[in-house]
Amino acid sequence: MTRPAKPTSNQKFSVQLLGISNAIVDVLAHIDAAVLEKIGAVPGSMTLIDEDQAREIYAQMGTTTEMSGGSVANTVAGFANLGGTAAYIGKVRNDQFGDIFNHDMQSLGVDIRLPQATDGAPTARSHVLITADGQRTMQTYLGACLELALADVTEATVGRPKLILLEGYVWDIAEGPALARKAAEIARQNGTAVALSLSDSFCVARHRESFDDFVRNDADIVVANEHEVNALLGTTTMDATLAALTDYENLFAITRSAEGSVIVHDDGQVVQPATPVDKVVDSTGAGDAYSAGFLFGWANDRSLSECAQYGTYCATRVIQQLGGRIEKGLLDDFS
Amino acid sequence: MTRPAKPTSNQKFSVQLLGISNAIVDVLAHIDAAVLEKIGAVPGSMTLIDEDQAREIYAQMGTTTEMSGGSVANTVAGFANLGGTAAYIGKVRNDQFGDIFNHDMQSLGVDIRLPQATDGAPTARSHVLITADGQRTMQTYLGACLELALADVTEATVGRPKLILLEGYVWDIAEGPALARKAAEIARQNGTAVALSLSDSFCVARHRESFDDFVRNDADIVVANEHEVNALLGTTTMDATLAALTDYENLFAITRSAEGSVIVHDDGQVVQPATPVDKVVDSTGAGDAYSAGFLFGWANDRSLSECAQYGTYCATRVIQQLGGRIEKGLLDDFS
Numbered sequence: 001m002t003r004p005a006k007p008t009s010n011q012k013f014s015v016q017l018l019g020i021s022n023a024i025v026d027v028l029a030h031i032d033a034a035v036l037e038k039i040g041a042v043p044g045s046m047t048l049i050d051e052d053q054a055r056e057i058y059a060q061m062g063t064t065t066e067m068s069g070g071s072v073a074n075t076v077a078g079f080a081n082l083g084g085t086a087a088y089i090g091k092v093r094n095d096q097f098g099d100i101f102n103h104d105m106q107s108l109g110v111d112i113r114l115p116q117a118t119d120g121a122p123t124a125r126s127h128v129l130i131t132a133d134g135q136r137t138m139q140t141y142l143g144a145c146l147e148l149a150l151a152d153v154t155e156a157t158v159g160r161p162k163l164i165l166l167e168g169y170v171w172d173i174a175e176g177p178a179l180a181r182k183a184a185e186i187a188r189q190n191g192t193a194v195a196l197s198l199s200d201s202f203c204v205a206r207h208r209e210s211f212d213d214f215v216r217n218d219a220d221i222v223v224a225n226e227h228e229v230n231a232l233l234g235t236t237t238m239d240a241t242l243a244a245l246t247d248y249e250n251l252f253a254i255t256r257s258a259e260g261s262v263i264v265h266d267d268g269q270v271v272q273p274a275t276p277v278d279k280v281v282d283s284t285g286a287g288d289a290y291s292a293g294f295l296f297g298w299a300n301d302r303s304l305s306e307c308a309q310y311g312t313y314c315a316t317r318v319i320q321q322l323g324g325r326i327e328k329g330l331l332d333d334f335s
Numbered sequence: 336m337t338r339p340a341k342p343t344s345n346q347k348f349s350v351q352l353l354g355i356s357n358a359i360v361d362v363l364a365h366i367d368a369a370v371l372e373k374i375g376a377v378p379g380s381m382t383l384i385d386e387d388q389a390r391e392i393y394a395q396m397g398t399t400t401e402m403s404g405g406s407v408a409n410t411v412a413g414f415a416n417l418g419g420t421a422a423y424i425g426k427v428r429n430d431q432f433g434d435i436f437n438h439d440m441q442s443l444g445v446d447i448r449l450p451q452a453t454d455g456a457p458t459a460r461s462h463v464l465i466t467a468d469g470q471r472t473m474q475t476y477l478g479a480c481l482e483l484a485l486a487d488v489t490e491a492t493v494g495r496p497k498l499i500l501l502e503g504y505v506w507d508i509a510e511g512p513a514l515a516r517k518a519a520e521i522a523r524q525n526g527t528a529v530a531l532s533l534s535d536s537f538c539v540a541r542h543r544e545s546f547d548d549f550v551r552n553d554a555d556i557v558v559a560n561e562h563e564v565n566a567l568l569g570t571t572t573m574d575a576t577l578a579a580l581t582d583y584e585n586l587f588a589i590t591r592s593a594e595g596s597v598i599v600h601d602d603g604q605v606v607q608p609a610t611p612v613d614k615v616v617d618s619t620g621a622g623d624a625y626s627a628g629f630l631f632g633w634a635n636d637r638s639l640s641e642c643a644q645y646g647t648y649c650a651t652r653v654i655q656q657l658g659g660r661i662e663k664g665l666l667d668d669f670s
Binding site: 097 | 394402432435457660
């Protein structure tokens, strides 16, 4: 297939993209590498922590900066900033971080589908520890995200989007796998396509069987980097990965850092080289930005080659700036 | 005088610097200049707003970034980052912004003297609207700051610092003028010097008589830019300002942007040129950084010429980076 067959141009959708994911506020600080050792964090990893650990790490962080984050939430924000219509399901509390998160989404025109929780855990925060070499290590306290429930995913909250984008991190929530399946069921009834972002390779390792089942039975599109796809398939080389993918019917958009990206579809592959840049300022959010561009193309019925170019263009821009979110109208001048 | 005579080297002080000021979290966003017009804001100004206006402006701001701010709070943070010992009196609520503010101060070693309020208005926030030309317009909701009370300034909370730094914005608080005078009284008993930052020229215009009285009777040091000093003295040229200052006994540290700074003291003046830079990335916090460097020198018994060099060095660094806070140990290599 050149793309999942379900959505056809004469069907009406309420929005183009609905994201379902962990709603997180990033708490960023520059730290000495010694701090990572002290708290036992693997450089470059994303680790889930509890409230006590969160308190301990925050105390080590020095002066911080706060901004809305979350992988698929970043993609949804980017998609909206590119001019797409978008909606979002994620759980925040009625606290200041919850206000920040919702404000930042709503100000981009994203339709927030759940009310802020009036009790339970506080809004999630990811402590982003930036060392002198620019590497980011994330220690994430999921807080309210863990309370996202099966009951939050209904025909009313999902509506009729052209595409639903879920992230692998949702599987870290108790009711996550069940609510992901329910979203896919509602999608099936409405001719909505389903995309899954694999989040990170450790996340894939935590939920490999369930992911494989979801990819085979519920998802139309998979967006991921090479390492995540390898973790899913148990492969170690791109050749082995491409061979293994012949067993899947999904559309795969696979990013490969400086080696560009590969789109695998029924009829073959689209190989998209990376755009050389003088200097990578900050690689954060490159994958999320690629997804935003790629899915914006897909939602607007562009060819897969154009989708890959959009994704590359967005990712290239984001790595040359501080912060992972795409600026407004980035693709307006794309030619 | 070469410096206020009160503190002598054989006196013991608990900390070098105590700041008393508005404790504010900055909420920053890039906006179209049209938004300024829409909300009726004068480009480059700092305007006080109420909670309804705050809600309205926040809704216009798009994606935001949050970080601890406040003019004298920035100076205190910078002073601590330079290696000075510091304490702080300011009012925040027990909410997430209050947590951010206190965390950021405490992580630099600043001794926070007041507990977080358990009721009343939320922690203050300043909406910093950045237009394409880099200019910053601030719309500040003072929230909990307005509840800083005379009763919060006691011998116990003030302690025995070598220097107390107050900001003009404190006069916007109902009990601000009274608590400033009380701080000065406690200072007098302990041989503590008192410095006043004039905040901004509109603030000076709001409180000119009271400032003049405080400068003449309570303050040893005044830190301000040229426009603020002019507003205080009713002068319009630097020559007129210098002439008018012969009527004051204070030590004045006056910043003049690209024209450097002038230190006016009993025996004359120190004229410090600015350091040329290739490109001003962000002028925010230049004055606060100058104050941090200048007062760090003063608290460490450096000559006024060295103090001016420290201030210039800190301000020069800050305008070449994004964000207004000084990095740790900036003066360690100063020679």
